[in-house]
Amino acid sequence: xxxxxxxxxxxxxxxxxxxxxxxxxxxxxxxxxxxxxxxxxxxxxxxxxxxxxxxxxxxxxxxxxxxxxxxxxxxxxxxxxxxxxxxxxxxxxxxxxxxxxxxxxxxxxxxxxxxxxxxxxxxxxxxxxxxxxxxxxxxxxxxxxxxxxxxxxxxxxxxxxxxxxxxxxxxxxxxxxxxxxxxxxxxxxxxxxxxxxxxxxxxxxxxxxxxxxxxxx
Amino acid sequence: xxxxxxxxxxxxxxxxxxxxxxxxxxxxxxxxxxxxxxxxxxxxxxxxxxxxxxxxxxxxxxxxxxxxxxxxxxxxxxxxxxxxxxxxxxxxxxxxxxxxxxxxxxxxxxxxxxxxxxxxxxxxxxxxxxxxxxxxxxxxxxxxxxxxxxxxxxxxxxxxxxxxxxxxxxxxxxxxxxxxxxxxxxxxxxxxxxx
Numbered sequence: 001x002x003x004x005x006x007x008x009x010x011x012x013x014x015x016x017x018x019x020x021x022x023x024x025x026x027x028x029x030x031x032x033x034x035x036x037x038x039x040x041x042x043x044x045x046x047x048x049x050x051x052x053x054x055x056x057x058x059x060x061x062x063x064x065x066x067x068x069x070x071x072x073x074x075x076x077x078x079x080x081x082x083x084x085x086x087x088x089x090x091x092x093x094x095x096x097x098x099x100x101x102x103x104x105x106x107x108x109x110x111x112x113x114x115x116x117x118x119x120x121x122x123x124x125x126x127x128x129x130x131x132x133x134x135x136x137x138x139x140x141x142x143x144x145x146x147x148x149x150x151x152x153x154x155x156x157x158x159x160x161x162x163x164x165x166x167x168x169x170x171x172x173x174x175x176x177x178x179x180x181x182x183x184x185x186x187x188x189x190x191x192x193x194x195x196x197x198x199x200x201x202x203x204x205x206x207x208x209x210x211x212x213x214x215x216x217x
Numbered sequence: 218x219x220x221x222x223x224x225x226x227x228x229x230x231x232x233x234x235x236x237x238x239x240x241x242x243x244x245x246x247x248x249x250x251x252x253x254x255x256x257x258x259x260x261x262x263x264x265x266x267x268x269x270x271x272x273x274x275x276x277x278x279x280x281x282x283x284x285x286x287x288x289x290x291x292x293x294x295x296x297x298x299x300x301x302x303x304x305x306x307x308x309x310x311x312x313x314x315x316x317x318x319x320x321x322x323x324x325x326x327x328x329x330x331x332x333x334x335x336x337x338x339x340x341x342x343x344x345x346x347x348x349x350x351x352x353x354x355x356x357x358x359x360x361x362x363x364x365x366x367x368x369x370x371x372x373x374x375x376x377x378x379x380x381x382x383x384x385x386x387x388x389x390x391x392x393x394x395x396x397x398x399x400x401x402x403x404x405x406x407x408x409x410x411x412x
Binding site for chain 1: 246307355370401
């Protein structure tokens with residue numbers, strides 16, 4: 001799998017810094033699951049985080065903090081590695097998802113438009129960013145649209161093209177409010193994407209305005 | 218400190234890694250106290266700058282060091298440097314604290330650890346000793362121009378979007394992004410191995 005499109009540096013940095021909300025975190029984690037290159041960037045940024053932490057000035061701890069912590073040490077059991085669980089009930093039938101997302105309870109695919117199905121990801125935390133899977137059949141042409149917020153798309157299977165380039169499995173498509181999208185599914189198999197989105201979609205053109213109330217994304 | 222000579226940085230990184238190993242192996246309380254003395258006050262600053270109150274920053278720093286004690290057996294010096302490893306503990310505790318504040322779920326930090334597990338395979342750092350990576354990162358940071366370093370620092374502990382960082386530094390948003398990009402490129406170049 002050749003990955004061409006990666007998340008921008010500031011997103012990878014924010015991921016390593018723990019600054020993303022869960023929805024955004026899921027989108028970046030999905031890309032990282034398939035992208036060794038970006039995993040290394042994040043790993044290096046965690047080292048940068050360590051460097052930043054070490055270089056911070058000290059703030060005096062409350063008196064007796066060390067003694068208080070020391071009295072609690074004996075009661076602590078050693079941690080057990082958080083191994084990868086194989087979820088039987090989670091999202092097991094979609095490739096490329098990070099392990100923790102596979103563990104989320106599954107929903108079923110819902111029809112939202114001709115040749116397009118959507119499957120919400122039910123996150124355990126409230127998040128300002130919605131996350132869903134989108135499955136489009138070959139040859140689907142998505143209506144031109146703009147966003148009021150941002151949209152992160154991770155391609156899991158199949159491929160699509162728009163003015164910004166061609167996107168296949170592992171690629172990350174970052175759209176902000178300025179992006180105009182007319183997306184063409186150009187693979188011979190279904191194109192499944194994980195989408196994290198803030199704000200509302202605005203469909204352009206008269207057809208789009210007629211369809212808008214029907215398409216709840 | 219960022220301006221340390223690389224040699225000092227290397228010996229610091231190796232010393233901290235040895236202290237964590239001693240905690241894991243022998244439940245060495247002297248080693249733990251040394252880690253506490255160095256890291257707890259800095260984690261407290263990290264939490265304060267992320268918006269935590271004096272009291273909860275103190276508690277979170279204590280929690281972080283308790284986690285260092287109980288997770289020391291999971292520390293893999295070949296995968297992560299000591300301060301990077303402690304940073305990820307503090308980072309995940311901060312996420313956990315923010316979620317508890319919003320009362321969306323009473324999640325333990327274990328869940329957040331899982332959220333950062335994105336790879337079934339071995340660590341990405343194989344081939345380059347972590348202590349070495351750590352000291353190279355610190356040397357690399359030390360050579361960044363101040364304006365780039367400031368953007369990197371704010372990216373790590375300031376719970377604000379880049380737009381707000383731009384406001385804080387009174388520079389345009391595009392400048393924040395371009396400084397971050399410059400800093401990242403420079404770090405990439407200096408680290409060489411990670412991209």
